[in-house]
Amino acid sequence: MTPPSNQPLCGVCATKLVKNGKTSAGRTRWRCKNCGASATRARTDVTAKAQLKEFIGWLLGKDSQRSADGGTGRSFRARTGWCWQIEVPQPAPTGEVHRQIIVDGTYFQDWCVLIAFDGTHVLGWQWCDHEKKIAWAQLLKRFPAPDVVVTDGGRGLRSAMDQHWPQTRIQRCYFHILAAVRKHTTLNPRLEAGQEILGLTRQLMRVKDLDAAAAWMGSYASWEAQWEALLKQRTFYRPGTDRPRGVGRHRTWWYTHRSLRSVRALYRQLIADDSLFTFLAADLNDEHSPPVARTTSPLEGWPNRAIKDLLRHHKGLTGDHARTAVDWLLNTLTEHPLDPWELAEQHRRRAKDSTPQKPVTEEPLGPEAYGTGITAEDGLWSRKGWAGRG
Known part of the structure; x- marks a missing residue:
C-alpha cells in the first residue's frame, strides 16, 4: 500500500x-x-496506522495488554480502543469450484462459528448461535457446489446441502463416527456384540483402498446378521422397573439393547448415504490432485485450534470483542487476506461521513430583537425611588 x-x-x-x-x-x-x-x-493517518499495527500484533499474539505498553495496559486500551470498531468483511467469492470443502462449527461463549475450509485456506465463515439449517445455508450459498464435502454430520447441514448443493457427495469424518459409537457402547462394552462393533469402528481408520473397504462392509454385514436376534429383544414394563430415558409412561415395552440399535441405525444411514468411503471414489483420485480427506482433522487442527488458542491467550474478552478477534484471525487464514489498514481507512471514512454536520444559521441583519425593545418614550421604564410620594 502507498504510504500517506x-x-x-x-x-x-x-x-x-x-x-x-x-x-x-x-x-x-x-x-x-x-x-x-x-x-x-x-x-x-500515520498515528492511526501505527496504532492498528500495534493492535493486530497484540491480538494475534500471546502477549497481554500489560506487556504491550509496559504498564497497566490502560494506555494501550486508550490508544487502540477504536480498532475494535473496524468491521472485517467476508472474503469476496471467486466462483472457483473446489474439489473438496471441509466444514465444521466450533463453539465459544454463546456463539458458534461455521467454517468452510479447502484443506489449505479458509474460504468463509458464518456466525450463529448453534448449528442449524439456515446458518449452514448462508455459508454454503456463497460457493459453487464442490465435488465432495467432509463433515462431522452436524445438525442442519444435510438439509442445507439438499437445498444448495444437492449433487455434492459427502464423506463423514471417521473420528466423529468413532466418537458417536463410543458414546453408545462406552470404551469397555459389556456385551460381545458391543465389543465387536467397537472393534469394527476402529478398523475404519485402517481402510485405505477399495479392497479393504469391501472387506469391512462384509464384516459389518456379518455383525448385523449374527446379532439380529439380540437386537430384537424386548423388555416389558413391570412395577418397580426403571424406564430408560426417552421411554414414555404409556409404553408397555421397549427394546432391551437400545444403544446397540442406535449404532446399527448410524451405520445403516451412513451406508444408505454412501458417505463412508467417498474418499476412495475413482473419479476423485488422480495423480495430479491431493487425496480427499476422510476426517475433519485439517480444519480441527488448524483454524479451530487457532481460534481456541487465541481466546485462551486473551481470556476475558466480551462477546463482541471475541467475535471481532476471531474475524481478524480467520481473515489471516484466507488465501488473500484483506489489508488491515485499508479496512481501517474505510471505517474512518464511514465514521467521518456519518458525523452530523453543525447546522448553518443565518446571521441576523440587526441587533437581536431589533425594533421590539421598549424605549423611554413609551413610558414603560421601571420606576424606582420616592417618586410620587407626598
Whole structure:
C-alpha cells in the first residue's frame, strides 16, 4: 500500500510548505515561502496506522495488554480502543469450484462459528448461535457446489446441502463416527456384540483402498446378521422397573439393547448415504490432485485450534470483542487476506461521513430583537425611588 502523503499545503494561500526545523516538542515545523506562515502538521493517518499495527500484533499474539505498553495496559486500551470498531468483511467469492470443502462449527461463549475450509485456506465463515439449517445455508450459498464435502454430520447441514448443493457427495469424518459409537457402547462394552462393533469402528481408520473397504462392509454385514436376534429383544414394563430415558409412561415395552440399535441405525444411514468411503471414489483420485480427506482433522487442527488458542491467550474478552478477534484471525487464514489498514481507512471514512454536520444559521441583519425593545418614550421604564410620594 502507498504510504500517506507528506506534502502539506499552506492553510492561507494553499502553497506547498517546506520543512523549517522542529518545535521544542520535536515535531516538524513547516513554513510557506509565499506568505511566510508557519505551522505544524498532525499526521493522524500515520498515528492511526501505527496504532492498528500495534493492535493486530497484540491480538494475534500471546502477549497481554500489560506487556504491550509496559504498564497497566490502560494506555494501550486508550490508544487502540477504536480498532475494535473496524468491521472485517467476508472474503469476496471467486466462483472457483473446489474439489473438496471441509466444514465444521466450533463453539465459544454463546456463539458458534461455521467454517468452510479447502484443506489449505479458509474460504468463509458464518456466525450463529448453534448449528442449524439456515446458518449452514448462508455459508454454503456463497460457493459453487464442490465435488465432495467432509463433515462431522452436524445438525442442519444435510438439509442445507439438499437445498444448495444437492449433487455434492459427502464423506463423514471417521473420528466423529468413532466418537458417536463410543458414546453408545462406552470404551469397555459389556456385551460381545458391543465389543465387536467397537472393534469394527476402529478398523475404519485402517481402510485405505477399495479392497479393504469391501472387506469391512462384509464384516459389518456379518455383525448385523449374527446379532439380529439380540437386537430384537424386548423388555416389558413391570412395577418397580426403571424406564430408560426417552421411554414414555404409556409404553408397555421397549427394546432391551437400545444403544446397540442406535449404532446399527448410524451405520445403516451412513451406508444408505454412501458417505463412508467417498474418499476412495475413482473419479476423485488422480495423480495430479491431493487425496480427499476422510476426517475433519485439517480444519480441527488448524483454524479451530487457532481460534481456541487465541481466546485462551486473551481470556476475558466480551462477546463482541471475541467475535471481532476471531474475524481478524480467520481473515489471516484466507488465501488473500484483506489489508488491515485499508479496512481501517474505510471505517474512518464511514465514521467521518456519518458525523452530523453543525447546522448553518443565518446571521441576523440587526441587533437581536431589533425594533421590539421598549424605549423611554413609551413610558414603560421601571420606576424606582420616592417618586410620587407626598
